[in-house]
Amino acid sequence: MQNFDVFDEHYWQPLKILGLTSSFWNINSKIIIFTWITLLAIFIICLISRFLILKKPDSVASFLVISYVKSFYDLINQTLGRFSFQHFTFVTSIFTFILFCNIISLIPWIEEPTADANTTLALGIIAFMYVQISSIIQNGFYEYVKEYFSPFFLLFPMNVIGELAKVVSMSFRLFGNIFGGSIISRLWTTAIAGSIIKELLGIFTGINLIIVLFFILFEGFIQAFVFSMLTLTYLSIAVRHEESHQ
Amino acid sequence: MIEIASFFNYATITFCIALSSLGVAIGSSFSSIATIRAIHIQPSARNEILKTSVIGMALIETSAIIGLVISIMLLMNKDISVVNKFYWGLSNLGIAFSIAISGFTIGLASSYPVQYACLAIARQPFFNNKILNLMLLTLSFIQTAVIFGFIIALLINSQAIYANSLTDSLRHIASGLSIGIGCIGPAIGLAYFAKSACSGIGINTKAYNKILTFTFISEALIETPIVFALIISLILITNQNSNLLVCLAMLFAAICVGISNIMPGISSGKTAASACDEIAKSPEIYSLVTRTSMLAQGLIDSFAIYGFLIALMLIFFVK
Secondary structure, eight states: OTTOOSOOOOEEOTTTTTTOOSGGGOEEHHHHHHHHHHHHHHHHHHHHHHHHHHHOTTSHHHHHHHHHHHHHHHHHHHHHSSOOHHHHHHHHHHHHHHHHHHHGGGSTTOOOGGGSHHHHHHHHHHHHHHHHHHHHHHHOHHHHHHHHTOSOGGGHHHHHHHHHHHHHHHHHHHHHHHHHHHHHHHHHHHHHTTOHHHHHHHHHHTHHHHHIIIIIIIHHHHHHHHHHHHHHHHHHHHHHHHHHHO | OHHHHHHHHHHHHHHHHHHHHHHHHHHHHHHHHHHHHHHHHOGGGHHHHHHHHHHHHHHHTHHHHHHHHHHHHHHHGGGOOOSOHHHHHHHHHHHHIIIIIHHHHHHHHTHHHHHHHHHHHHHOGGGHHHHHHHHHHHHHHHHHHHHHHHHHHHHHHHHGGGOOSHHHHHHHHHHHHHHHHHTHHHHHHHHHHHHHHHHHHHHOGGGHHHHHHHHHHHHHHHTHHHHHHHHHHHHHHHOOOOOHHHHHHHHHHHHHHHHHHHHHHHHHHHHHHHHHHHHHHOGGGHHHHHHHHHHHHHHHHHHHHHHHHHHHHHHHTOO
16 A cells, blocks of 8 residues: 555657647557447447347346336436437437446456546536537527527626536546545555455455445446436436427 | 654544544434434334434444544554654644544434434335435435545555655645545535435325435535545645645645535535425426526536636646
């Protein structure tokens, strides 16, 4: 625990030839590789569930997959008031991606990509841009801009800061929770490492299990759910605005 | 010099266990009073009420146990070789702030879900399992704060050995202050919300699914300021700056994020609590109430974000 290093990072500098060595241009190699591993895991699970639904429609696994999709169908119906395939795919894929990112550390030697602020900030910006563009498509550009000057024009800076604060709070909430959980599990593994008695004690008292269950599975699920629900809520506020006026 | 270091060290050991035990003791007494009242209201459900109360009290004790672990760990550390005894003792104050303040607050705050879950079971004895589930969920959210305090305390403890100047000690104290003060407001807000959620199910059992979904989202929104305080704490621990002026700015960055968390946490919790009461009364307007409440909570959270941004600027822009 003495040399516990929280921020050990490995960087690629692809634009070093052009003289761009500022930290803005660096690529965090570890996080990129772990993200691609997560995407691979999602892809394999998608292929397996497609096979199961087509070939064995009565099995338990295909029932689980169908109820997973159906619960999101109900959620969209409940929150938006109608079904929209476009919003459904966006929210479901954001939830699935964040969930897999949060629980990928169950595989040894792999860390959560969401324990890095770059990933969560990117996700926050993607959700923000999606909500804004949906609002423009739904309400028209004039109505969209007018929204920022309501109730009257002096509140324009407050509205802009309020919108940007959503991005910051969404992405840093995800980052902080997952990062805190990963630090706890790393502290615990460094504390019990190096002694067989301690490791056996960790396994048989169930502390290992509690840490995995609570900080990885439970916390990861809740944070993924909260992120996608907040996106859906902001989306419903942005999209429904016109209906409430009529 | 050694005497002053020992003074700070012993003070840390005392405050860690004393303050968190104080909070837990008051919280447990509130829960016991509520349990007895619930049994008085509904004597036939005493087994269910006792089961809920015992599980709840065991969970309330978490913060006292964490205080005990840290105190014992510090006592065991007496003979280790450190770089500079005086600055090591000063750094220990950071542990005192992070454990004592958060332990006291969380001990008090986590008694609320237990009290109102017991009273709710007295109203709806056949619904006790679901009320117990909701109580455990709200308790686990509240106790996240004290676990964050525990992480920070462990990190400070591992770094304090290498502290060899005033700036290191200032950073460690600032880190403890940030998470310590930062979790007061959100913990009180979470307690308000847990009270409304548990008593809401006692009023209307049909709203259980809606209140459960709402609990997931609202509690995550209410505890966002704690996450900001945690991020500031982690940045302060890992920063290796040795300029006294910068480290003084860091101390005030911690106080800035801590104090700016207090009222947003409380008011966000009150907003969500009123929304939860409304859902319990009339579940059919769930989506309207949820949207309004989340919008308001998002606006309230933005004030915590202002404090967070200014704290980041104080850390990174002061030269």
